[in-house]
Amino acid sequence: MEKVTVTIEGTAEEINSAVKRLAGMVPEAQAVQEKPPSNAWSDDEIEVFFGGLKSNAQSILREIAKRPDGYPRGSLLTNLEMSGRTVGGSLSSVGHNRRRLFPKKPRPVRLVNNDYQMLPEFAEWVGNRRQDR
Secondary structure, eight states, rough: OOOOOOOOOOOOHHHHHHHHHHTTTEEEEHHOOOOOOOOOOOOHHHHHHHTSSSSHHHHHHHTTTTTTTOEEEHHHHHHOOOHHHHEEEEHHHHHHHHHHHOTTTTTSSSETTEEEOOOHHHHHHHHHHHOOO
């Protein structure tokens, strides 16, 4: 008897979709044409959101955008020369601003296993404008 082990990581929807593709329940052509989530951030929304943040929060997001897949918390604090309280307070204002302006949008930044992670569309937008500000 043959045995195959498969590891699937992602959101619940991504995992469900992958399992269906593996089981042959969804034709490959249909699986490839899946659309991005309807709650993805547009450039215009990011611009409004980012413009509503204080300069401290903007600076922190600019730094995280340099390493959006995982910026270690300790390195961020060192590179910004800020305390954990300062960074935490500024990032809480990011959350408040999101809930106020775009409550159905995903959080632009998360702390996962002591690494800050940023949504790709945010990292791209902030990274492209890093030198402008």
